Amino acid sequence: MIKKVSIKNYKSIKESGDICFSENIFVLAGQNESGKSSILEALNAYEGEEFERDSLNFEEEQSDNLTQEVSCTYSVEDSGDLVDSLVEKLRKAFAIGEEDDFIDKSKLKSIKEYTITKQYNHESNTLEVSLSDSVFGIVRGAIKNKEVVETNADGKEVKSKTPWVDLEGKEKEVAKAFFGIAPEIVLFNSFSDLLPDKIKVSDLESKNTEAEGYNAVKNLEELLDKDFVSISKLSNSHQTSTTSTNVTKLSTKFQKAWKQRIYSEGDLYIKFQINNENVSGQAVPTVFFYIETKDNVLLEPRKRSKGMIWFLSAWLELKSMEDGRERVILYDEPGLHLHVKAHKDILDVFDELVKKGHQVIYSTHSPSLINTELLHNIGLVINTKDNGTIVEGLTTTKLDTTYKQEALQPIAEAMGLEPLKDFSVLSRKNVLLEGLSDFWYFKSMAKILGKETDYKFVPGIGIKGNHIYHLISFCIGYGLDWLLIMDNGENPKATKEDLKEKVFNGNDEELNKKIKLLSKSEIENLFTPKDVSLLDNKIKNDDKRKPSTIIGKRKILFAREFASKVEREEIKKEHLSNDSVQNFEAIFKWIDDNFSPTTT
Numbered sequence: 001m002i003k004k005v006s007i008k009n010y011k012s013i014k015e016s017g018d019i020c021f022s023e024n025i026f027v028l029a030g031q032n033e034s035g036k037s038s039i040l041e042a043l044n045a046y047e048g049e050e051f052e053r054d055s056l057n058f059e060e061e062q063s064d065n066l067t068q069e070v071s072c073t074y075s076v077e078d079s080g081d082l083v084d085s086l087v088e089k090l091r092k093a094f095a096i097g098e099e100d101d102f103i104d105k106s107k108l109k110s111i112k113e114y115t116i117t118k119q120y121n122h123e124s125n126t127l128e129v130s131l132s133d134s135v136f137g138i139v140r141g142a143i144k145n146k147e148v149v150e151t152n153a154d155g156k157e158v159k160s161k162t163p164w165v166d167l168e169g170k171e172k173e174v175a176k177a178f179f180g181i182a183p184e185i186v187l188f189n190s191f192s193d194l195l196p197d198k199i200k201v202s203d204l205e206s207k208n209t210e211a212e213g214y215n216a217v218k219n220l221e222e223l224l225d226k227d228f229v230s231i232s233k234l235s236n237s238h239q240t241s242t243t244s245t246n247v248t249k250l251s252t253k254f255q256k257a258w259k260q261r262i263y264s265e266g267d268l269y270i271k272f273q274i275n276n277e278n279v280s281g282q283a284v285p286t287v288f289f290y291i292e293t294k295d296n297v298l299l300e301p302r303k304r305s306k307g308m309i310w311f312l313s314a315w316l317e318l319k320s321m322e323d324g325r326e327r328v329i330l331y332d333e334p335g336l337h338l339h340v341k342a343h344k345d346i347l348d349v350f351d352e353l354v355k356k357g358h359q360v361i362y363s364t365h366s367p368s369l370i371n372t373e374l375l376h377n378i379g380l381v382i383n384t385k386d387n388g389t390i391v392e393g394l395t396t397t398k399l400d401t402t403y404k405q406e407a408l409q410p411i412a413e414a415m416g417l418e419p420l421k422d423f424s425v426l427s428r429k430n431v432l433l434e435g436l437s438d439f440w441y442f443k444s445m446a447k448i449l450g451k452e453t454d455y456k457f458v459p460g461i462g463i464k465g466n467h468i469y470h471l472i473s474f475c476i477g478y479g480l481d482w483l484l485i486m487d488n489g490e491n492p493k494a495t496k497e498d499l500k501e502k503v504f505n506g507n508d509e510e511l512n513k514k515i516k517l518l519s520k521s522e523i524e525n526l527f528t529p530k531d532v533s534l535l536d537n538k539i540k541n542d543d544k545r546k547p548s549t550i551i552g553k554r555k556i557l558f559a560r561e562f563a564s565k566v567e568r569e570e571i572k573k574e575h576l577s578n579d580s581v582q583n584f585e586a587i588f589k590w591i592d593d594n595f596s597p598t599t600t
Contacts, residue, residue: 001075001183001359002328003113008069009060010045011038014388021361022376024354028363028391029370030381035389036363039381040187040330043361046070047185049127051120057388066122071115073132074182079109082181089177090139094165102164107142111135116179131175139174140167183359187330194313195220197300201232201274201285216313217287219320220270232274232285270312271298310335311342318349329353331362335369343368376564429455429595432471432484434463434492437559438523442485444566445584448573455481455595463491472503481596485587488517513594519583524548524555526583531576535561 001024007016012035019039028036045051051068076082083105096102115132145161152158167174196213203211204218221228269292276283290298291312301309314334335346343366350360363381364370370378379391433439439459446453460468463486475482484499486492496515504511520526529543532550535558539550551558565571573581 001077001326002185002361003073003075005039005043005073006069006071007039007042008067009057009065010042010068010070011035011055011057012383012389013038013042014057014060014386016387016390019379019391020393021359024359025350025377026359026361027370027378028361028381029365029378030363031365034381034383036365036381037332038389039391040332040361040363042068042070043072043185043328043330044187046072046118047187049118049120051122051127053122056122067119068122069117069119071117072182073113073115075113076111079111082111083108085181086177089180090165090174093173093177094170096164100164102144102146104142104144107138111138114178116175116182129172129175129179131171131178135178136167136171136174143167183326183328185328185330188314188317188332188334194309195289195301195316197302198277198286198288201229201287204287205229216316217289219316220272220289222320223316228272228274228287232287269293311345315349318353326357326359328359328361331360333364334362335364335366340366340368347371376561426458426475426478426480427456429481430458430471430475430483431455431591432468432475432482433457433459434468434486435459435461435556437555438485440556440559440563441523441526442584442587444563444571446588447566448571448576449581449584449588451588455591463495468495469499472499476503482514483591483594484515486515486517487522488519489521492517516587516590518587522548524551524558527580528577531580532558534565534571534575 002021004018004020005016006018007013009015012033016039028039030036041055045055045068056066056068086108087103087105090096090103091098091100114135117128117130119128119130120126121128143163143165146164148160148162149157150160194213195216199211199213199217202208203214208214217228220226271290271292273288273290275286275288277286278284289301291301291304291308292298301312318329331350335343346369350362353360362369376393379393381389381391383389431442433442436459439457442457446457458471460471462468468484468486472482472484474480486495496511496517499515500506500508500511504514518526524532524547527547529539529545529547529550530541532547533539533541533543543550548555562571
């Protein structure tokens, strides 16, 4: 997989710095015009070695900087596979025979990652390809010596040893060998190749890639194991239709991926017919395509929803790649024409691709395409004044500008919806909290401390404006047991005093059984800087500031990342400071002491 990339002088990107992809699925999230597409297009240019002049960064072009550069660092998952594949590429590159033992494979197994850099100069129209120096050094050191017998001036045979391949000045050839074994990068940018209503057989026969929907049709051929040209030639009448088993199987597989029901019917079939079409008085053999969702009701793709045809075409292309080769699949804004419910189908397809060994990198500003269980797999795409487009991790970025906060919006919305899965209805016992950060911290600490709770944590939307009163009223109205935990700031204190009069008739004893203010001003301060550094390695363990000051405006991001790491067991009780553990133990004891006993 690609571990990280860096891009220079490409469209909105001046100098991206390292963009790190933590796992096999990564989301580039941000607003329109932030440069998400530029990142994906730069990787596509790197793969195809086609750098167009109009893709130069405008400011850099004005300064006569006509060089573009993209570097990709690949991680090595299986050193054995890398060695075998690399040796074959090097044999071919340097014309070495199969029988020649020219390289020490054991030395190549020390390669755990490698970086390939492609630099294109528009002034000289030249492309330079290079390999990271350390890896080139390993390859050079692995080349074995062979014995050479030469005749000297006295006519005597002299034996000497010389490398099988002298790699001096051969860096480009070695780099290309590594590129040959790297995963292929494939870019999908939505609507350019949808399944068409029809295509001429002559366009398929002549391989006219400019014909509308050509690639989608070729993908369909591959999956159906059909050759429309051959079928056309075998049919004298040019009136061939299909209801064959392989079409039915393909349709069934697509239905499993596309879970939307159409016209209240569950079945969907992809069908085709080959007929002669009258074009200017000439009979032109043509393949017609149809989507059937009701018996004997065939509709051309253009008469179906754009979202369904988009998904079908994307699905056909993805399925056609199931040839065992690992790929890096780039998707630019998937699902723009799909209903929000269909976004889950897209994520399911992506998950399947990852399970099969592919890597998926996609851009979006849609909250429904952001998995908040994987915050470490989300990069915030920001357009900066100095460097143009850059990508920052969510927990390392400082939300110090309005633009950054706006770029974060789809992620914030996704996180705002997420807790509904955990408390779609209130339970008999409810711990009411100020907001989302409190929700994630308490839920996670319950797991860390092994608490078997018979209550639910319910986040409100803050204390200001008496927002928490609605949740309290709901609990009281439906006879549900409740407790309220708040920070220890001015607004929570004022809220507690107000509730004392409105709900508890001034009774302090009853008030304190139901409402608790934290021992610290904010929930983040129940932790230590050492605990916070578990979420951001840029934070020093001995930072003297309060955790709330360190985190700043990133409260929800840090809380959700904390929850993700606890869920993946990357943070356990032994990783936290004793003070933090004791702070939360005391709160859970208060909760247990003040809830009414459960009755059965």
